Amino acid sequence: MKLERRDFVRHVSIGLFTASMFGVVKPELSAAMALPDDINMAKDPDNLQGLEVSHIPNLKLPMVAEDGRVVPIEVGVDHPMEKDHFIKSITIIVLDDPIASKGQFQFTPLSGKPYFKFQSRMASGTIPVYALVECSKHGRWVGHSMIRIVGGGC
Amino acid sequence: MAGRRKKRKPPIIRFPKSIKKGEVINVRVQGKYPSITGLSTIGDTDEFMRKEPAAYLNEMQVTFNGKEVCTFVMSSAVSEDPRIEFPLKVEQSGTIKVRFETNKGEVFESTAEIKINR
Numbered sequence: 123m124k125l126e127r128r129d130f131v132r133h134v135s136i137g138l139f140t141a142s143m144f145g146v147v148k149p150e151l152s153a154a155m156a157l158p159d160d161i162n163m164a165k166d167p168d169n170l171q172g173l174e175v176s177h178i179p180n181l182k183l184p185m186v187a188e189d190g191r192v193v194p195i196e197v198g199v200d201h202p203m204e205k206d207h208f209i210k211s212i213t214i215i216v217l218d219d220p221i222a223s224k225g226q227f228q229f230t231p232l233s234g235k236p237y238f239k240f241q242s243r244m245a246s247g248t249i250p251v252y253a254l255v256e257c258s259k260h261g262r263w264v265g266h267s268m269i270r271i272v273g274g275g276c
Numbered sequence: 277m278a279g280r281r282k283k284r285k286p287p288i289i290r291f292p293k294s295i296k297k298g299e300v301i302n303v304r305v306q307g308k309y310p311s312i313t314g315l316s317t318i319g320d321t322d323e324f325m326r327k328e329p330a331a332y333l334n335e336m337q338v339t340f341n342g343k344e345v346c347t348f349v350m351s352s353a354v355s356e357d358p359r360i361e362f363p364l365k366v367e368q369s370g371t372i373k374v375r376f377e378t379n380k381g382e383v384f385e386s387t388a389e390i391k392i393n394r
Contacts, residue, residue: 191355191356192355219353223351226348227348228347228348232340232343232345233362234300234363234364239359239360240354240359240361241358241359243353243355244353276324
């Protein structure tokens with residue numbers, strides 16, 4: 123399922139309101155979500171071009187997760203980690219969840235590569251999971267992957 | 277589930293035994309802490325309400341020889357006893373430290389020695 127920028131903007135508005143009601147949005151993340159215009163998306167996710175190649179995240183999720191309490195999430199970016207040019211952070215967001223922010227991984231050049239893996243709780247449903255990437259030089263980029271959660275875990 | 281005291285322990289750190297200088301290795305950390313969102317659905321709806329205080333791992337900080345490697349800022353959405361995997365570029369032998377802090381201010385730490393051996 124291909125998501126257009128307008129879908130992402132709509133999801134941001136709904137998700138930010140929902141997340142703020144439960145007080146689970148950290149200020150730095152809510153600032154990112156309140157400014158979608160400076161977030162870059164791939165024009166064609168199946169045919170990455172130029173800076174998209176080294177900035178759009180590769181988000182690996184199962185197509186279906188039976189247990190929403192332990193959804194495996196793996197994400198990486200094909201980007202160098204040099205002293206003055208590196209991926210600063212990757213944030214996992216599920217805007218349709220009561221807990222929208224699943225976590226933010228902050229890197230340093232000592233990390234060697236921008237990658238991490240963990241398990242998260244998600245509510246039931248078929249939903250897009252977003253990975254928001256911040257580059258020290260080229261700003262913010264977002265990618266997504268769809269997942270179906272059978273048994274909700276929130 | 278919220279009333280039963282779950283085990284809370286320092287993290288377990290795992291990494292490859294054979295490491296060469298400059299190699300980027302994957303470090304695996306096993307946390308041991310509950311994950312209580314404190315949320316409950318309202319009746320048969322899809323809406324949630326806060327029923328009890330949340331309890332979860334809030335942050336993981338990793339250093340190597342005293343230098344910051346990475347930080348994982350979590351939320352109550354992190355799973356119970358999470359297994360977290362992240363990279364580390366090893367330019368020299370040294371000590372890795374993994375520090376977990378919970379939303380209640382509890383701290384759990386572990387260290388391990390990483391040696392370049394090939």
